Amino acid sequence: MKTTIKDVAAYAGFSIATVSRAINAPHSVNRVTLEKIREAIDALQFSPNPLGRQLRSDRTRLIGIVLPTLANPVFAECLQGIDELASAQGYRLMLMTTQYDADRERHAIETLRAQRVEGLILTVADADTHPLLDELDHAGLRYVLMHNDTVRRPAVSVDNRLAAYEGVRMLIAHGHRHILMLAGTLAESDRARLRYVGYSQAMQQAGLTPAPALEVDFNADELAPSVLAHLTKGATRPTALFCSNDLLAMVVMRGLRRASYSVPEHMSILGFDGLAVGELLSPPLASLCTPNREIGCAAWQRLMNRIEGVDDGSSLSLTLPHTLRVGETVGAISDIVGQR
Amino acid sequence: MKTTIKDVAAYAGFSIATVSRAINAPHSVNRVTLEKIREAIDALQFSPNPLGRQLRSDRTRLIGIVLPTLANPVFAECLQGIDELASAQGYRLMLMTTQYDADRERHAIETLRAQRVEGLILTVADADTHPLLDELDHAGLRYVLMHNDTVRRPAVSVDNRLAAYEGVRMLIAHGHRHILMLAGTLAESDRARLRYVGYSQAMQQAGLTPAPALEVDFNADELAPSVLAHLTKGATRPTALFCSNDLLAMVVMRGLRRASYSVPEHMSILGFDGLAVGELLSPPLASLCTPNREIGCAAWQRLMNRIEGVDDGSSLSLTLPHTLRVGETVGAISDIVGQR
DNA sequence: TTGAAAGCGCTAACAG
DNA sequence: CTGTTAGCGCTTTCAA
Numbered sequence: 001m002k003t004t005i006k007d008v009a010a011y012a013g014f015s016i017a018t019v020s021r022a023i024n025a026p027h028s029v030n031r032v033t034l035e036k037i038r039e040a041i042d043a044l045q046f047s048p049n050p051l052g053r054q055l056r057s058d059r060t061r062l063i064g065i066v067l068p069t070l071a072n073p074v075f076a077e078c079l080q081g082i083d084e085l086a087s088a089q090g091y092r093l094m095l096m097t098t099q100y101d102a103d104r105e106r107h108a109i110e111t112l113r114a115q116r117v118e119g120l121i122l123t124v125a126d127a128d129t130h131p132l133l134d135e136l137d138h139a140g141l142r143y144v145l146m147h148n149d150t151v152r153r154p155a156v157s158v159d160n161r162l163a164a165y166e167g168v169r170m171l172i173a174h175g176h177r178h179i180l181m182l183a184g185t186l187a188e189s190d191r192a193r194l195r196y197v198g199y200s201q202a203m204q205q206a207g208l209t210p211a212p213a214l215e216v217d218f219n220a221d222e223l224a225p226s227v228l229a230h231l232t233k234g235a236t237r238p239t240a241l242f243c244s245n246d247l248l249a250m251v252v253m254r255g256l257r258r259a260s261y262s263v264p265e266h267m268s269i270l271g272f273d274g275l276a277v278g279e280l281l282s283p284p285l286a287s288l289c290t291p292n293r294e295i296g297c298a299a300w301q302r303l304m305n306r307i308e309g310v311d312d313g314s315s316l317s318l319t320l321p322h323t324l325r326v327g328e329t330v331g332a333i334s335d336i337v338g339q340r
Numbered sequence: 341m342k343t344t345i346k347d348v349a350a351y352a353g354f355s356i357a358t359v360s361r362a363i364n365a366p367h368s369v370n371r372v373t374l375e376k377i378r379e380a381i382d383a384l385q386f387s388p389n390p391l392g393r394q395l396r397s398d399r400t401r402l403i404g405i406v407l408p409t410l411a412n413p414v415f416a417e418c419l420q421g422i423d424e425l426a427s428a429q430g431y432r433l434m435l436m437t438t439q440y441d442a443d444r445e446r447h448a449i450e451t452l453r454a455q456r457v458e459g460l461i462l463t464v465a466d467a468d469t470h471p472l473l474d475e476l477d478h479a480g481l482r483y484v485l486m487h488n489d490t491v492r493r494p495a496v497s498v499d500n501r502l503a504a505y506e507g508v509r510m511l512i513a514h515g516h517r518h519i520l521m522l523a524g525t526l527a528e529s530d531r532a533r534l535r536y537v538g539y540s541q542a543m544q545q546a547g548l549t550p551a552p553a554l555e556v557d558f559n560a561d562e563l564a565p566s567v568l569a570h571l572t573k574g575a576t577r578p579t580a581l582f583c584s585n586d587l588l589a590m591v592v593m594r595g596l597r598r599a600s601y602s603v604p605e606h607m608s609i610l611g612f613d614g615l616a617v618g619e620l621l622s623p624p625l626a627s628l629c630t631p632n633r634e635i636g637c638a639a640w641q642r643l644m645n646r647i648e649g650v651d652d653g654s655s656l657s658l659t660l661p662h663t664l665r666v667g668e669t670v671g672a673i674s675d676i677v678g679q680r
Numbered sequence: 681t682t683g684a685a686a687g688c689g690c691t692a693a694c695a696g
Numbered sequence: 697c698t699g700t701t702a703g704c705g706c707t708t709t710c711a712a
Contacts, residue, residue, distance in 0.1 A: 015699045047454045051395045052689030070416040095435045114387045250620040277617045280590040355683045392705030
């Protein structure tokens with residue numbers, strides 16, 4: 001694509017300024033002039049180079065997206081929501097993933113800033129303690145967090161504490177008293193922490209003792225023997241597991257099954273995220289569902305409001321409703337088969 | 341970020357040309373000068389505006405990615421592979437999704453071209469008959485296809501025909517004679533077509549009659565009754581299903597289960613894609629696995645070769661090996677329980 | 681080794 | 697309504 005606005009101007013017999021106007025403010029141009037210029041544009045297959053425009057007008061219509069990973073459908077779904085609105089509104093997305101790595105988070109944000117994105121939508125490990133975000137605030141670069149559960153920054157998420165609380169209450173209502181929370185190895189995210197708080201509160205309120213969260217590497221192919229032992233041995237073995245995310249829940253389910261424990265007969269399982277594939281499992285996974293697509297859309301809306309100055313003055317963080325998908329992986333304690 | 345190269349030049353006491361050299365060709369600058377300029381850059385927190393650079397030097401280091409959807413992990417995984425290499429090599433990715441819609445494919449490609457991406461990695465519905473790709477060839481914009489199975493254009497994929505052929509042979513080896521192929525509603529992709537060819541060849545070679553592919557809407561929550569009837573009624577009801585992708589296979593499995601058909605006792609199922617979640621199902625889904633991440637990486641490599649002129653002269657399309665994941669959803673015909 | 685100056689493609693005053 | 701002109705931030709001759 002080598003044709004520039006100059007070529008069009010020459011071809012149409014007008015100045016480049018008029019061509020520019022014909023493109024950006026057609027009403028301010030004489031009808032016949034406009035017509036001629038449009039013909040020229042067609043004939044030359046001209047498409048304005050955004051770089052020139054961006055450089056000059058300081059508007060890139062570029063939004064940076066920073067996500068931990070696309071391997072977890074949670075984020076892929078958010079991105080779907082964002083992409084839908086963005087392309088409808090003429091913005092382009094620049095994507096970087098971080099694998100939850102702090103260095104990569106930093107690198108991504110810096111790269112995107114250097115590229116002059118007009119705003120950022122991101123999910124970081126821990127929003128409250130993130131120095132880069134303060135920097136962004138300070139530099140005046142607009143951003144909105146997704147899934148990060150904090151009141152200190154602009155964020156869209158569910159109420160992780162409450163969702164976990166309700167989920168665990170449900171387990172308790174099914175008669176479970178020994179309920180263990182399982183967390184991924186990257187347990188130190190704001191939301192994981194809040195989910196643990198919700199778990200603890202539900203337990204305590206029922207007069208039960210919350211146990212420390214058990215860390216499980218859910219990238220491993222098999223459940224570690226020590227973990228399996230923890231889940232299945234001893235007088236106080238748990239009868240229900242609250243997993244901090246669905247991927248983890250699914251891996252645990254498979255691990256238990258391979259060890260000949262069946263769900264929910266021997267063990268009840270509750271996940272978090274509400275992945276669509278969870279419903280396709282057998283039995284379908286019970287889970288706390290987050291509206292991922294909507295979270296993406298809402299994050300976009302808020303970012304646009306901030307960029308376009310429609311600062312609605314609403315509180316920083318937006319909490320979207322979660323839902324409890326009942327599934328079939330949670331059974332009543334009375335149905336539980338004794339330890340094998 | 342308002343500081344420009346001018347500010348740095350003023351601060352360091354040199355011309356902007358020298359600052360530019362200090363950044364882009366440090367060896368051509370006096371050591372002490374370089375030092376001073378670097379200090380200035382640090383002090384001012386200067387980061388060069390890529391727009392200026394890009395406009396001037398006609399290199400954007402931007403790559404456009406066009407994918408049907410992120411809802412299917414197949415594409416999310418490819419993107420992971422691409423992102424890994426891209427960010428390591430200092431390229432940025434601009435992402436657009438199309439939902440398999442031709443208009444959106446066109447729009448995405450045009451937007452990305454206008455943005456002056458240096459290359460394109462895409463997955464389209466049908467590569468051979470795609471007029472836009474000819475246009476790209478003609479315009480000299482480099483691109484590489486992913487998953488599109490064609491020899492006419494630069495592409496990275498598996499041998500879809502062969503993979504399907506092998507999969508169906510395996511079903512036949514298990515004693516199945518009534519094997520039906522199920523396809524999504526967007527059956528008219530090059531790869532879906534080739535998978536059907538593979539299915540047909542395997543059938544014919546075994547002296548069996550291939551049936552027309554049955555279209556199934558796998559976005560629906562339930563299997564349509566007509567489909568279910570097709571799968572379960574009649575003397576010639578299939579004993580095995582070859583599904584053109586894993587998502588479809590999973591939905592069908594659920595549908596059968598809800599209708600009280602069990603897999604593989606009543607029906608064997610073979611998928612295509614090898615989604616990681618398929619292994620977490622119970623029983624684990626048998627599938628033809630495509631190396632998605634590797635496909636993404638390979639596509640990137642080829643694109644880079646083309647962009648950087650290392651045209652290795654190798655044939656246009658690259659075929660990566662697929663694997664057959666045995667799973668447990670395929671049973672021998674002798675185990676099949678009669679129609680209920 | 682460094683600087684002056686031109687210009688990438690475009691927009692936005694300011695005149696006319 | 698249209699043209700002239702001056703940059704946006706940067707790289708790159710060409711001289712010095």
